[in-house]
Amino acid sequence: MRRASRVHGGSVLSLPSARIAIVILAAVVFLMIFGSALAPQNPLTINANALFQGPSRAHLLGTDYLGRDVLSRLMAGTRLSVLTAAEAVGIALVLGAPLGVATVFLGRAFDFAANRVADALMTLPSIFFAVAVTAALGNGLVQAMFPVGILMAPLFFRVTRAAALEFARAQYVEAAELLGASKLHVIRVHVARKVLPTIAVTTAQGAAGALLAVSFLTFLGIGVTPPTPTWGGVLSSDLDYLSNAPWAPLIPGALIAITVGALNALADAFRDRAPRGRLAEPGQNVTTQLTPQPLEAADGRPTAA
Amino acid sequence: MSRLGGGLAVLIPILVLSSFATYSLGALSNSNPAATILGQDAATPAAVAKLDKVLGLDKPLVVQYWDWLTQAVQGHLGTSYFTQIPVSQSIAQRLPVDLSIATAAVILAVVIGGTAGTVAAIRRGGIIDRSVTVVCSVISTLPAFVVGIILVVVFAVAVHWLPANGYNGPTQGIGPWLEHIILPSLALALQVAADIARQLRTSLVAVLEQNYIVGAKVRGLPYRRVLVRHALRNAAGPALTVIGYDFPMMLAGAVAAEAVFSLPGLGQLLLEAAQTRDIPVVQGVLLVVSTFVIVVNLLVNTLLAWLYRSSDGVSA
């Protein structure tokens, strides 16, 4: 995301929703790096005398079923959640983007096959595979996010493919005018202007989905061993003790929702500020056989599946 | 018709891909099924080797995969390493739970989303339209399990109208069955309903501006008929594809719902099997789920092909 904002410079920041989003996300990243250190209390300390307390001066967000400070737990849990979400997005980007560009130059047959495979992958629910992977490779978030990343790759594939297609077509027109060295320059400039913004949108959307996936997996108990705190894990235990503290799940729930919302808002801002043209809407350019895209591009985002 | 052909053509690679990936998981894992089955004490190398041969685990991966697949198509998905219960039996036991919820969720999503989208489009610019848009945006950012939790908090804990967990099959009485599936289905349905509503509104607004709506009107056809048989019929396409597209999300949501509402479904089965590294069960569940996804997509595509006979396909 830092890379993307460099591409746009000031233009994205002009949108108020984007500004709020960036502030929120910056806070999250900050927490990720310094969370454990800055937490007011030790997230693991059990205090049998202070169970299910509401917000107070000592415990800004109250305490959980073991008397542990909720705020500290959530701050400490940020790192794991964010890093593993980033892992999934990274995998998706590394797998999908280069293939998307390559497919334009590797011939019809390859393109057709790649498209069908991408369609197929997009329809599969990643949670099931994530859980299945832990069966095979052990109970760890790192392994679990692998399938999430792989199943997210088609998104990047489509977006970069559309961008590459448009460029390839334009290239034939300009081919006559271009000489050797400047061609490379044009590619670089063109890529920077057209492809990066759309990748930025998809990255933001992908990050939102990946974060949801992480929260979901930790909610289900996959990937972490207690008492390590995670956002989803806190949510899950809150649910078990709902009658004691009915308001409790709203806190981690809100945290997840706000972060995801910020990522989506950022994605929308990137999209709105993208250069005009068909590329502005990822996912809309490529028609598929199995899952025709709805007219609205709002559903280009990956889901919690 | 070509859509159907395309749909079928994708069916094969997906199934092959996912089932192979699924099957390879077993090979990837370091677990030694034979050793697990025999138990620690009895797992001497000789015994393990012998059991391997019986289980067919000494053959090359591709052969094992093919055997598994051919057996699976006939309904034999292997046996759990731990409970010795045939996988297909475990799945069959739990499938009705997910099916009830998924079906109810789709119906709810279509009804809620369809109504909201239609009303928003007809009274475009009005207060209903704007509130629908806002509500949809909010719901879209909330994952199914968060929505589920909110619903539980509101309807089960705070107000005690509906049960917070558990499942009663329809054979034990339709009333309790419905009571138990309403909240989870609603949790699943809301996000899809929001997507449907948004998509339908957009398409319907565009369709209502088309000349053929005026044409239908000047033929003296009643308003309701024009709306349903001409406008909605043509505008529904993209909204329908939303269902196909959101279906994987709904499946994941079903797993969430099972967790939140303590329902004995496939998701729970998968989770338990993953924890105990019960590979055959995992493979079986994955295969069933993948097949489901493909079938739903195929159904959606067929419906679209039937609705839209003009070659430029969907909508206006």
Add this chain to the structure above:
Amino acid sequence: MAGQPPPETGAVRPETVLAIEDLRVTVHDGGATAVRDVSLTVRSGEIVGLVGESGSGKTLTCRAALGVLPRGVAAQGKITFAGEDVTSLSARGWERLHGSHIGAVFQDPASYLNPNLTVGGQVAEVLRVKRGLSRARAHEKAVELLTTVGLRQAGRVFHQIPAELSGGMLQRVMIAIAISCDPELLIADEATTALDVTIQAEIIELVKDLCDQRGLAVLFVSHDLAVIRELCDRVVVFYAGQVVEAGPAAEIIERPRHPYTQALLRVASVGDFRRRELEVIPGQPPHVGDRTTGCRFAARCPSVIEACRAGDIGLTRLGPAHEARCARVDDPAIAEASAAVAAVAPVAANGTRADQELANR
């Protein structure tokens, strides 16, 4: 009011199917007046043509008569259909009239048909809904109608969707739908404009036949004088939202009395446009929001005088069924211009040989 002829001897007095009195149509939510002081009638068995440039108000008049004005557009005045005042008819009321009593055909037939349903199905639908026919009987009748409008292999055409048929065929389908419930009035808005010349001729013949056979009253809008001349019994000429001349077709075409009509005919009468110079009417019609007083054609009129701009010009009756809106209508100079037009070669649409033959038939 124009158009009250003496009763024909020996026949029942023809019924006035549509009567428009002092119609005024405002657009942009009342911001501008697009149609003013328009009055016309259509009688049973009569074909009335509305002629004028785009934006002259003929389409809006016809939409007002049909009750399908777009958003932000409102009509005032009095519109009567078969004696019933329909000026502020409710949606329900129009639902009752549409199809059963008034049929309509528009310019681009493909866009007025549902692209995803068979054309036959759309014909049958009207029959089932408005006439209560059973599915089987509606299917039968629909095929009959498709044959009546000239579609060969109607049984096969029934099962085709609009994308599979040509413009001419689709227009026949639209006509079939429009007349399916035996309406008293048919409104055709540029029905032949998008079709090529030979098909145009066939459609014109079709409309004439239907009119003769069923006593259908037809309001036919077009900017093509050749079509109007072939088809219409009476003509109403529109300019800048007003009626500038109205009367029997033969009189209007051969002895036009309004300078605009004269100019129109001069332009249209250029037989072979390769040989003679292109005749055009210099200038542009006034904008919709234009509020200048006086004759709205004054800026472009070759015979304009001071008096023309002095005040709004009313309609002058020139004969039992003929009237014109011109300050100089009785002036011999104008009459001379009229004679000059008549002397020129017969009206031809675009000057090709096929058209000359058509005109000579």
